[in-house]
Amino acid sequence: MSQYGDDDQRFAFETLAAIGHGVALWSAEGRLRLANPAFRRRFDAFPGGLEDGIAQPLFLDAVERSGLIVSSGQPPADPLGPGDLLSGRTLIFSDGAIFTIDGFATANGDLVTLCRDVTEATRNARALEKARETAQQADHMKSRFLRAANHDLRQPLASLKILIYTCITALTDEERAQALHAMDVSVQIMEDLLGALLNIGQLDAGRVTPTIQTFQLSSILDRLKLQFDHQAREKGLTLTILPSKAAIESDRALLERILANFLGNAIRYTDLGRVLVGCRRHGKTLRIGVYDTGCGIDPRFHEAIFDEFFRVGGEQRDRQHSLGLGLNIAKRLADVIGHPVRVDSAPGRGSTFSIDVPLGDILYSNVGEPEINERIGGEFAGLACLVLEDDVYLRSALTALLERWGIRVLTIDSFDDIAATVGALEATPDIIISDYRLRGGVEGPDVVGAINDLLEQPCPAIVVTADTNPALIQSIRDQGYPVMIKPVSPPGLRVIMHNILFEPELVPEIA
Known part of the structure; x- marks a missing residue:
């Protein structure tokens, strides 16, 4: 540093210290003239601290042997000078940080090494690629x-x-x-x-x-x-x-x-x-x-x-x-x-x-469907089922199916006044089958809950939906209602009705 005056040296140190990136100044022969604190902290691989005058090959050798760097890119084919071995490298440090090293020649033949932290940018680029x-x-x-x-x-x-x-x-x-x-x-x-x-x-x-x-x-x-x-x-x-x-x-x-x-x-x-x-x-x-x-x-x-x-x-x-x-x-x-x-x-x-x-x-083991049908044949006779389905064709088909099983089917056409509608029912339902999405944005579980609040003895219910969203299905189950996915299988419906009415301990949602 003798070719620089004290004021120049002090100014250089103060300027470099204020820079957030690591900066080092090397002589044309590749020896360290000075380095700012950011550079010294990043390359903290020397027991007595980084000394001025160290040659770049010795510097790199000491850093690599210390385990501070886990990956080092190759220098460019045409470096800026005989001592500019750092220029053009990408270094990956043991703490996961990624730095790029760039070299610049000064007017008097010295070499400046700029060490930039590109960890965040590299990770963002990888995230975008992924x-x-x-x-x-x-x-x-x-x-x-x-x-x-x-x-x-x-x-x-x-x-x-x-x-x-x-x-x-x-x-x-x-x-x-x-x-x-x-x-x-x-x-x-x-x-x-x-x-x-x-x-x-x-x-x-x-x-x-x-x-x-x-x-x-x-x-x-x-x-x-x-x-x-x-x-x-x-x-x-x-x-x-x-x-x-x-x-x-x-x-x-x-x-x-x-x-x-x-x-x-x-x-x-x-x-x-x-x-x-x-x-x-x-x-x-x-x-x-x-x-x-x-x-x-x-x-x-x-x-x-x-x-x-x-x-x-x-x-x-x-x-x-x-x-x-x-x-x-x-x-x-x-x-x-x-x-x-x-x-x-x-x-x-x-x-x-x-x-x-x-x-x-x-x-x-689960009983086969034919065996179940024979075992529970006629057991629904005389029961009443309230069907909440505003699609006329689906309601008609479900009504015909339930009636073949000996079930009396009750229906509701309006959900505006639940109290009046329930009061007008011809019988008290033993079970409710409700579509999830009803007319006017009404949700089946809400209607079922309102109906059961009005009944002297609440009855179990099955909610039917065509929506296979796992979160929706789980939310319905969390409310205590078994769920069936459309199109509903008649044997499957019969099995779950049997379990709800006669073996509720088999139905986790209502157990």
Whole structure:
């Protein structure tokens, strides 16, 4: 510093100290002349403090050996001078701070190093990039969802077309009744598919929460038989679904979706022979397998077939138009419910896709719908149900259904004067079924609460809604009302009515 006067030196120190960025002045030979406090604090890697006169290579070596810097960018190809090794670097410090180092030459040949804190700017840039990627991913997910919906809904829709023709041309009442029953199952399958596809759309967001319960596997196997039997016959295949009375622990809708994808793939890629669905116990689990005599899959593709949109080579070019989503959806759903998926296949030997499901205690299993219908047949006779539904067609259909069960149906047309309306009822209701959104912006739970305040003995209620928003559904349940999602399944409605009226301890919302 001898070439500078005392006043110059003092002025330089005061100026540099006032700068918020770290600043250091180096000689043309790369030795430190002076550094401001911000620079010294940032490079606090020297036991006795940073000394003037240290050469840049020794400075960098001491800083890197101290562990103060965890990442250091390379200097530019053409530095400003022989000692300007810092210029152009980006340094990441052990405390997470990110600094850029810029070098400037002075008129007298010295070099100035400017050390700028870009931590916040870098993090903001990364956040913007992540937001952009998230937006692109959401757009991609939307497109994938629409394709998946088209892909999966064509199956039961094709079944419906065939069944409608069968119903029209039926020669006997029994044949027509069977076709109508199969049509009803196809509609239920479409409803379940829509619900499952909505869940698929939420998988990437991590919002799919499985509902694990104990139930009998037969309820799924019977539906799979109805769903795929005609498709197998059209291809000249023999479809065998071995019966099982095993009770398992799983999510009923998601497991059915997985098995349906396995079964649909098996039929699609089998030209001759048979497709078999069977179960085998393995310790405390039940292995549910779908076996086919199809073309088979090379072992080198066994992992890749579960990737999105993956299809095996040109041999599938002439197959039914498949988007390669089925197995990907199945695998992702299996991961959600925690069930291992396996594949055993080789070219020319067919394929086996299986899933291992925990066995459940049959004493805690849900009773199948046909069994419930027989057990509670006639138990609603003589009861009164108040229906709060302002859609004329839905109210008419629900009224007809309840009356077939021997229930007296009461309705309310106006919600302006609840006290007068309740006083005019022909009977006191035993249960209330209410739509969530009623005419005039009125909410069903509020009307139910007002009605129960007027009744001498409040009655239980079910709230029905087409809104699948989890927060809304939970808010309704928090008010003590079980929720059913439209379109309402008659067997499901009958089960929940039975539980509410005769076994309320089974209904968590009112327990």
